[in-house]
Amino acid sequence: MEQNLILLYTLFAPLVGAMLLLFLPKEKEGLIRAFGIGVSLITFFLSLAAWSMFDASKAEFQLQQQFLWLSRYNISFHIGADGLSMIMVLLTTFLTTLTLWTSWSGIAKKVKEFTFFMLILEVGMLGVFVSVDLFLFYVFWEAMLIPMYFIIGIWGGEQRIYASIKFFIYTMAGSLLMLVAIIWLFMYAYNDVHMYTSNINDLYKIGPKIPFEIQKWLFLAFTISFAIKVPLFPFHTWLPDAHVQAPTAGSVILAGVLLKMGTYGLLRFSIPLFPQSAHYFAPAISTLAVIGIIYGALVAMVQTDMKKLVAYSSVAHLGFVVLGIFALTPESVQGAIIQMVNHGLSTGALFILVGAIYERTHTREIDAYGGIAPIVPVYSTLLLIVSLSSIGLPGLNGFIGEFLILIGAFKSPVLNNWMFSIVAASGVIFAAVYLLWMYQRVVFGPVKNEGLRALKDVTAREFTIVALLLVFIVWIGVYPATFMKITEASTAKLIKETLTTLSIRY
Template identity: 40%
Template structure:
């Protein structure tokens, strides 16, 4: 069990700083909310320092060392065995690093955005920093009750980010988002309590320590595991989001500010797939294997359903939501195909989806900021006006459809190759989603960027069809290409898309030991190793 007063190493203090710095930043930025310029600078400064600390944590992490590192813990509610307990493995670490990357980019992208009447930049950026702190806590928590508490609390800043700073239907979208996630969390709470009771019966004293519960619940009867599995699974499937529990995402993405949509799709949704890996497979291995066909059906349905609906969308922000639903289907497919390759592919897919789709959302936001409309039909031929924006739009789109040479291709290839031995039918059906991806991404790019100048958003910017000014000349005067700030925001994402597409080893080295440990905890058969050595299971340390 977790040492209740264990805070000793430099790594522990580093993780504590990663958790507390965004909280401190949120407090400072709120205090400065009367001065938008100072508040923005403070928010950016705190987020950049957090990113640097994340890099330090990355380089201090030892892939060949213990599963959980940089840990610290102290008592919270001793009578119930609850601790404030945090640590990171490779999977949690890469997601915390992605959060650290995206938050300063989101702040930079939203630097000049107009907010609804009566809303301040200080309040907006303070909520983003608070969301960052809570999400880091969710990925790093090693006490299951603490995980549940943070899982629910992180809904609050996101609710206000959507409901106070979003579009016309922001209140509806915020309430729908909150209710779906909150109710899923309440169902999970029932399973959390069930695990606690089981530990009490087995050990004589209840505990919420994750490592201990893995050992206790691991050997529970299948019927018990199935009930507990569903409690966690529903909460994670809502968050992921898997079909048919996905309907909150298109509304939330469509109404959220662009930067908030980046965090929602790029980070918050990953809590669901992270939960599959951290909780479902290790704690309920028998139930995971028994119910894998059900999850695979939902995953493949999400791939095809998301792709088909993305192809027919008229609103660019809703398009992005359905693209992500399809991508999350691939992540779930890799997890529940139960091979080391597919699980590694799913974890790297989580990282690369955050990078590629995060960039695509930011680029679409820059298009919308110039045209003032989210409707695809209001644009056309925009590449004539904004060639740099068009080029970066194409890079983000090609990465989203997993073009070879981009980071997403590595992930999708690992998922499909690793899934085929254990789930060939699901993998073949899921591969159809790759064809749809080419259709919907290139369709959007062609409609918005290619062809003659058209659409109310662009022609209207030129002064309308009845003016004496040539439409293209007038539009160029009204709509500029990317500014230096916008280029600076997108540049790191371009470098990562290309760099990790050519050389994915830094991420693979970090996540592979955690994936193998998950396979071992779940007593899963790895088809690759079984073929190579005739062994039935990964060699576990």
């Protein structure tokens, strides 16, 4: 196996940065912020370097690096990236940099601690995406809870304690059941090949051989844990609390990357490890996903708090992603992956914009606004473009993902029922309703509140951050091939192997 250190550097750059940060004096907040942004920028460039070395035409893990870790159980510190990992790594490093930059004004207290936890969180997220060893994946998956818990708990809103504990326990309950399933899987692998293994490539060969009666339970243990993270209806109840209470930076990372860890887990583990069960449960899970799309949209429609509205829109968007994943066609899975990126960009931008106006007026109530278009024209324009991208307007990114998912699900041999697509498509209309309605109430109409006349338009920093996101929003909308081709080979491999195991012809 060819060894390459670039992913290791990418993974540990934020950790080293976080350790160095501890030596900076607490009072020099500007220095600390700049340092945090610098470290995350270096990490971003390292991930770009990794991308440049990455060969998108190959489906298997590349840029691998392996050290034997717990030798008795043959567990190794094994990292690598295939297309799916690569695009998630790029998304993570990009969004972390922007988030740290956004929080320049949003986070006023304990700046040093905040930057420290953000960098540690970045290590955890990157680790989840590059682990080739199932045990290592689990370690990162769980460890990442700790920094996120502090970010919500220390810098969050009024009910931050409730939200942070709910987030922590909810996620941990799911993942501990996954731990038992992981151990069980290792033991099965041992009995099967008489050797301990936790390498996913080996487990991919063993998983489909597990008798269906048992495989079903393992699949559920893994999938429920991921479904909580996604969050799939009805496991979504922690999300609105966490989103609303988290600071802007926390919301962006939560929506942009953390939720993707759940869908990533479904693609990386649930389906290829347990294809028969995935096939068996696909209609049920797709039904939940479609319910999530409709439910999320309907609940978003009646929200009075802008952040909560965006939070519920996440439930709907992620419903699309899950539908695409379980439809198991090349189009739908590619669409789901690009939709994961889209959601990170669009919802991240929405949270940044909502956060920006909240910093000025200290309210997120939709009713408190109205008629701000002439007062803050640039802000209103940005909000419009971002909302339209979230709705799925052709020419912007959201359309590409949703369209691919819908056609994939329509002709999916696994779901074998076009009703899923039909109902899900109505979710697109609902999305237009709740977002445009919010936009109308906030931006147009008479000025309700005289205080709003003093509202200042976006600063150069805010403009640059959102503009950077918009570059990609338009790029994906116009020419998605740049990003789609990263994942093309690994998606094709996943579909081919899964459908071959299921002996479904496609």
